[in-house]
Amino acid sequence: MTLPGVATGRPKAGYDVVVVGAGVQGLATAYELARSGVTNVAVLDRSWPGGGASGRNGEMIRSAFSSREWAQLFDLSLRRFSELSAELDFNILFSPSGYLVLSTTDEELRRQDLVAAKQAEYGVQSEILDAAEVRRLVPHANPELARGGIFQRRAGFAHHDAVVWGYLRAAARAGVSVFSGVDVHAVLTSGGRVTGVRTDGGDIAADIVVNAAGAYSDDLNLTADVHLPLVKARLEMIVTEPVKPFLRCAVATPHLLGYCHQTARGEFVGGTELPGHDETDSLNTTYHMLRDMATKWVRLFPDLGGVRILRNWAGTVSQAPDLAPVLGEAPGVSGYHLSIAWVYGFMGAPAAGRLLAESITTGRVPAVMAPFEARRLIEGRSIAESTLVVTTDGRS
Amino acid sequence: MCPCHDATLFDLRSSWEAGYRHPETLKRATAVFMGPCQGKLCGKVAGDVIAALQGAAEPEERRPSVRPPLFPVRMGDLAYEDESKPAGGAA
Ligand SMILES: Cc1cc2nc3c(=O)[nH]c(=O)nc-3n(C[C@H](O)[C@H](O)[C@H](O)COP(=O)(O)OP(=O)(O)OC[C@H]3O[C@@H](n4cnc5c(N)ncnc54)[C@H](O)[C@@H]3O)c2cc1C
Numbered sequence: 001m002t003l004p005g006v007a008t009g010r011p012k013a014g015y016d017v018v019v020v021g022a023g024v025q026g027l028a029t030a031y032e033l034a035r036s037g038v039t040n041v042a043v044l045d046r047s048w049p050g051g052g053a054s055g056r057n058g059e060m061i062r063s064a065f066s067s068r069e070w071a072q073l074f075d076l077s078l079r080r081f082s083e084l085s086a087e088l089d090f091n092i093l094f095s096p097s098g099y100l101v102l103s104t105t106d107e108e109l110r111r112q113d114l115v116a117a118k119q120a121e122y123g124v125q126s127e128i129l130d131a132a133e134v135r136r137l138v139p140h141a142n143p144e145l146a147r148g149g150i151f152q153r154r155a156g157f158a159h160h161d162a163v164v165w166g167y168l169r170a171a172a173r174a175g176v177s178v179f180s181g182v183d184v185h186a187v188l189t190s191g192g193r194v195t196g197v198r199t200d201g202g203d204i205a206a207d208i209v210v211n212a213a214g215a216y217s218d219d220l221n222l223t224a225d226v227h228l229p230l231v232k233a234r235l236e237m238i239v240t241e242p243v244k245p246f247l248r249c250a251v252a253t254p255h256l257l258g259y260c261h262q263t264a265r266g267e268f269v270g271g272t273e274l275p276g277h278d279e280t281d282s283l284n285t286t287y288h289m290l291r292d293m294a295t296k297w298v299r300l301f302p303d304l305g306g307v308r309i310l311r312n313w314a315g316t317v318s319q320a321p322d323l324a325p326v327l328g329e330a331p332g333v334s335g336y337h338l339s340i341a342w343v344y345g346f347m348g349a350p351a352a353g354r355l356l357a358e359s360i361t362t363g364r365v366p367a368v369m370a371p372f373e374a375r376r377l378i379e380g381r382s383i384a385e386s387t388l389v390v391t392t393d394g395r396s
Numbered sequence: 397m398c399p400c401h402d403a404t405l406f407d408l409r410s411s412w413e414a415g416y417r418h419p420e421t422l423k424r425a426t427a428v429f430m431g432p433c434q435g436k437l438c439g440k441v442a443g444d445v446i447a448a449l450q451g452a453a454e455p456e457e458r459r460p461s462v463r464p465p466l467f468p469v470r471m472g473d474l475a476y477e478d479e480s481k482p483a484g485g486a487a
Contacts, residue, residue, distance in 0.1 A: 004415030048421050055424065161424050241432055241468060285464055294474035305472030310432055311463040 002048035002180040003165065005172035011179055014205035016040040017360070018197050019212055020184045020220060022049035024160070024346055025339045026212030027167035028353025030176045031088075036361045039175030042206075044199065046183035050164035052214040054346060056315030058237060058259050058271050060250045061347040062099040062155035064126040066115045067385040069324070069371040071122040073351050076368060078155060080350030090166035092158045093264070098249030099155035100129070100137060101387055103148035105255055112150055115387065119150075127151045140246050140301050145255065150387075157250050157261050160346055167353075186223035187211070187336060194224070194335035208360055210337045211330075215281055215316035217340035226330045228377050229321055230341055233277040236289040236314045238297075240307045242266030247301070252389050256296045259389050268304060272296045275391045277319060285312045317343055322382030323390055327352055327372040328365060338374060343390055397445070398438040400431020405445065412449050419446055423460045432468050435459070 001008055016038055019026045022045035030043045045051070063075035085091050103109045112128055119126045127150070129137065134146045168178055186198040187209055196205040213220045218230040242265050250261040260270030272293045290312050298305045320326060320341040325348060330336040339356055342348060355369040365373070371383060397403050403426040416425040419442075428442045429435040435442075439459055446455040 001415050002418040003421050006415070048418055050424075051420065240471070283461075287464075290464065291474050291476060294471045295476045298471050298475040305475070306470055308432075308468035308470050309465060309474065310468050311430070311434075312465070313463050 003050075003168060005165070005168040005178060006049065006180045007172070007177040010201055011042050011044065011177065011182060011199070011204055014196070015042045016206065017042075017208040017210065018204055018206040019043040019210040020197065021045060021052070021212035021214055021217075022168070022178055022180070023052045023054035023212060023214050024050070024164050024167065024349040025054075025214075025342060025352060026210065027164060027171055027178070028349040029210055029212060029339060029356050030178070031167045031171040031174065032353045032357035033360065034171055034174035034176050036357055038361060041176045042204065043171070043176060043178040044182040044184055044197070045178070045180055048180050049168050049178060050161055053315040053317050054164050055161050056237070056313060057160055057346045058261070058269065059157040059160050059346065060099065060252070060259055060261060061157055062152050062250070063124050064099065064101065064119050064150055064152035064155065064387070065385055066118060066387045067383060068122050069383045070385045071119060071124045072368045073372070074344070074347060075122070075124050076354070077348055077351035080354065081158060082154070084163070084166065084350060088166035088170040090162065090169060092162040092166050094156065094158040095264070096154050096156045099152045100134070100249050100251045101150045102134070102146055102251060102253045102255070103150075104145045104253065108255065109148045112148055116150055125152070125154070127153065137249065138247060138251060140303050142300055142302060145253065145300050151249070155250070163346070163349070184213075184220065187220060189224050189333055189336070192332060192334060194333055208335050208337065210339060210356070212339045214342070215318050217318050217338070221330070221338075224330065224333050224336055226333060226336070228326065228374055230318045231277065231279050232281045232316055233319050234280050234282060234314050234316050235271055235273065235278075236285050236293070236312060237269065237271035238290065238293050238309050238312045240268040240304070240309055243268065243307055246303065253300060254387065254389055256300060257389055257391065258296050258300070260297065268297070268307065270297050273390060277390075281316050283314050283316065285314050317345070319343055320377055322384070323388055324383040324385065325352065325372055326374045326377065327356060327369050328359060328374060331374055331378060343388070397441060398426070398428045398431060400433050400437065401427035403428050403438070408442065408445050409449070419455060419457050420460050422446065429460050434462055434466060
């Protein structure tokens with residue numbers, strides 16, 4: 001056992017559903033399956049639940065995106081986050097203290113009215129802030145970089161480990177078996193149908209297999225002859241010593257390619273990126289990213305110059321060319337379902353788990369989930385979302 | 397146990413009892429190894445406690461990774477002096 005809720009003993013010879021990966025995606029899906037009555041479910045992880053990106057992320061949550069597809073999916077998630085502590089009977093420390101996407105450049109300032117208008121059209125409430133309003137909201141931010149923004153008041157952040165633990169315990173209570181230390185080597189198929197998985201402890205039969213293997217989801221796909229244009233990417237973050245509260249809301253800055261918030265304990269937590277992606281599955285951190293983060297965060301919040309960095313860590317994700325997740329049945333292999341290519345997969349999990357479980361149990365793909373099907377990548381269609389704090393690789 | 401985060405022997409033992417039975421999950425449940433000392437104060441003792449709980453001389457798993465920087469460093473000291481140096485962003 002590595003966590004409360006993890007099963008002791010070895011997996012059975014077969015289940016109705018096998019989920020590969022006990023990150024927030026796999027666990028949310030298993031929990032939602034159990035809630036809708038499918039309880040003969042195993043979640044298999046080679047590590048401890050939450051040991052992947054789900055325990056290494058920036059914890060930030062919003063639904064104020066610029067595209068209808070992202071806004072609708074993530075708005076369902078945001079609504080779920082506000083009820084999750086009560087539902088899971090576990091405090092996930094959700095802080096709806098707001099999420100600000102800063103505007104820095106003239107272009108960003110020009111565009112923010114348009115983006116907010118679209119959000120209103122999708123039913124996502126957001127506010128357009130001018131320089132003075134941003135200054136009031138984040139008084140410590142450098143006014144040269146904080147010239148405006150879009151603020152989503154009911155968004156914010158939650159504790160990543162707590163979300164994983166909450167889903168894990170609730171799934172286990174509902175009858176799901178979550179195994180730690182089981183390595184899945186291959187997805188087994190026969191005549192275009194999934195039949196189970198091959199693990200380091202032998203084969204496990206299942207008519208439904210869910211790939212929620214995070215950074216390694218593409219490797220798993222290849223064992224089932226499913227070919228999607230995904231890459232692994234490393235993201236890095238820092239945390240500082242605790243300081244007096246100075247930042248209430250979560251802040252993303254597309255201009256600096258950064259995202260940050262201050263925890264209830266007072267630590268400043270933030271990550272930055274460079275254009276392009278850092279294609280590796282290494283969990284080591286790098287000196288140049290440590291300096292990039294220090295430089296950008298001191299630029300945005302000059303007072304942080306005297307605050308000490310305690311830790312720098314890395315996590316890995318899989319990414320599609322359009323940076324949108326891939327949700328739904330894999331092309332060509334019936335019964336094999338994907339919840340992969342998550343770059344914003346912490347905030348997306350409550351919705352994705354529910355929608356994927358619904359599509360598995362009813363056989364019908366919910367409308368909010370449909371645009372994220374894998375086929376879009378094969379046919380070269382992409383979902384255009386303009387408010388992400390990640391860049392594509394320059395090819396697209 | 398952990399002067400940085402105020403984690404006590406009781407905290408470690410009760411988290412272990414509750415099911416956080418791995419150095420990596422015990423770390424996340426109690427915050428040992430994660431303070432400004434970077435585990436220099438608590439690391440050895442936490443390892444001994446884990447070994448004792450496992451009934452072994454040494455813990456079965458290695459201790460969680462030491463994260464850089466080895467000692468806390470002021471952000472201003474790591475920032476590039478020339479602000480234009482880091483490859484900007486999406487602008
Ligand atoms: C530094 C950083 C910051 C981020 N910030 C945010 C943020 O602020 N907000 C947000 O929404 N998202 C953020 N993300 C993204 C988010 O963390 C991920 O999208 C999300 O955690 C993905 O969850 P997952 O369950 O799909 O994958 P993971 O959590 O990576 O879980 C996959 C699991 O599968 C297991 N596994 C893989 N292959 C196998 C196999 N073959 N057999 C058995 N087990 C296997 C792994 O051990 C792992 O536990 C960030 C990510 C990083 C790295």
